[in-house]
Amino acid sequence: MTALRPERESGAGYGESFTDDSGYGTGGEQGTSYGQQPYGAPGTFGDGRYDNASQDSYDSYGSTGGASGDTAYLPPVDEETVALRIPGPAGSPGPAGPPERPVREEQPAAVPGGRAARRKAARQRQGRRGGSHKAVGASGASRAAQEPERASEAPLSRVEARRRARARKASPAVVASRAIGEVFITTGVLMLLFVTYQLWWTNVRAQAQAGKEVSDLQNDWANGKRNPGAFEPGQGFALLHIPKLDVVVPIAEGISSEKVLDRGMVGHYAEGALKTAMPDAKTGNFGLAGHRNTHGEPFRYINRLEPGDPIVVETQDTYYVYKMASILPVTSPSNISVLDPIPRGSGFKEPGRYITLTTCTPEFTSKYRMIVWGKMDEERPRSKGKPDALVS
Template sequence: MTAGRAGESHDPMAGYGEPPAGQGRAERRRAAKGRGRKRPPPPAAPRPPVGPPPSAYGPPTAFGAHEGPGGHGPPGRSLTRVEARRAAKAAKESPAVLASRAMGELFITFGVLMLLFVTYQLWWTNIRAGQEVDKETNKIQEAWADGRKPDAFAPGQGFAIMYIPKLDVVVPVAASVNSEKVLDRGMVGHYNEGRLKTALPSEKTGNFAVAGHRNTHGEPFRYINRLKPGDPIVVETHDTYYTYTMANILEQTPPSNVQAISPVPPDSGFTEPGRYITLTTCTPEFTSTYRMIVWGKMVEERPRSKGKPDALVG
């Protein structure tokens, strides 16, 4: 290759796009005009069809995987886990499932009601009875302080206070063994009506028989089975303290055994008339199938003006 002549351009792009030498002016204008033309734009991409893609509704067996026509949400929206579980559960529920669910709800409701009833019996009745006992004890003591000494007592009217020191029991004694008027109010009731009428402590002979709840409603006689021979039982009236000592116990007897509160009770160990006390309550615990009987014998009669008996001191 021979070297170019002096003054000639060696730019490899020189003359690119220019008409060859020797072309006329018209050809050069056309060539220049052609270089200024713009290329045509590329063809537009085809627009996608309107509507969700074929896979938007999921496979036919995928319950609730995607919502579509007849579903619970707009087409193409995926369900949350909670919604998917609900949809699957609703699809699977049968009459048997619905029936078992209803039975379960009934059992739960019944269980709650039973729990409330047990709470009422074992707790609330004792609370209410304690309030009644305090109120009636205060009423009795106020009557004594005022010097009131009625000849007879109406059913439910308190007239004495019983102490069982070993069991830490202090409870008012009211006329009658009526449940609503006496026993359910937490008090001890005196058998003083009809063929079950028994003596008062002040009488020279006889059996002062009383009844009290063993469970619920204050349960004053719950632990009388723990008494032993010689344990004191004191009855305070408006003018006298009567002290008895426990003598015997009959663990179980039918409610029909009214001889247990007779003037000289069989099985008590007493053989002749005297001044006795009889405590009666239900047994076994939380039932009223049988009766438990505790007997005692009077050992001291002390005027209140002389102060408390030894059994209540110390």
């Protein structure tokens, strides 16, 4: 190949000439090199933009030539030129046919003025497009807020899935705390049920049983089915009246919790070292025991009795009226001397006909015992009617 050489000094610059009758660009200023416009100048390919003049010149270069425009003009083959040239068809040694028009994006309309004006116009167009996008985005966001979310979450990675699974899984401490909480709740419910049973249901059941025993005892007396004498354990034989406390309760033989006390009755101390006299004995101490709380609680308020208050024992043939004499608020459960024929601590000094009521204290416990004593005041046969203490 030959060395580079300068082009013709005369002739129009590429892209700035006008066409003559032959269709080939001519004219222009003297000394302008053919096709040697600097890159970046308006109208050239160097700055990546086209203006109207360069586009028109390119169109004239590839359009029909001549005055008549019937025949396409091909530029002469110049094997030694270093300027841009139109490539020929594939496989041909030289250029053939008009050049294909380059594919380019649609350009905005040309703006009169220099580069600064074009840049300003481009910024204005970009601002308008951005604003429209923002408006569209805002409207889309409002529609998305109004409609329910339909898109599912993106699939999780294996690590993220494991992490979330571990987060959902309760730790041993949490499991233990839950188990302990359930135990506490269950225990609390059971305790509440037990308290309800003890304080309410046992009273309901015992009072019903005691009421039935009173009715049966009175019916048997009226029909002559029960005779005075020895009684079997658990057998009712008398009624206890405490008018001040509005108490009417059966008296049964023995102090068994299952057979007597838990059935709402009061029991007579009649066994072993705790055996006491019967009401019809000429001297002695008639000892009785009863619940202060639960199971009918017949002795709940005996602490309210005052000296002189009547305590009446009704049997099949006789009414025995005692007057309350003294009270021992607290004593040990093992203090059985309170049941002696002359009860210790009662204030009695000589043999007589006494009654002793024993129960638990403080309330709702069985730690200590409360003792109430009375002394015989009247013995009245049933044939003479009820004593004044029961009539008034």
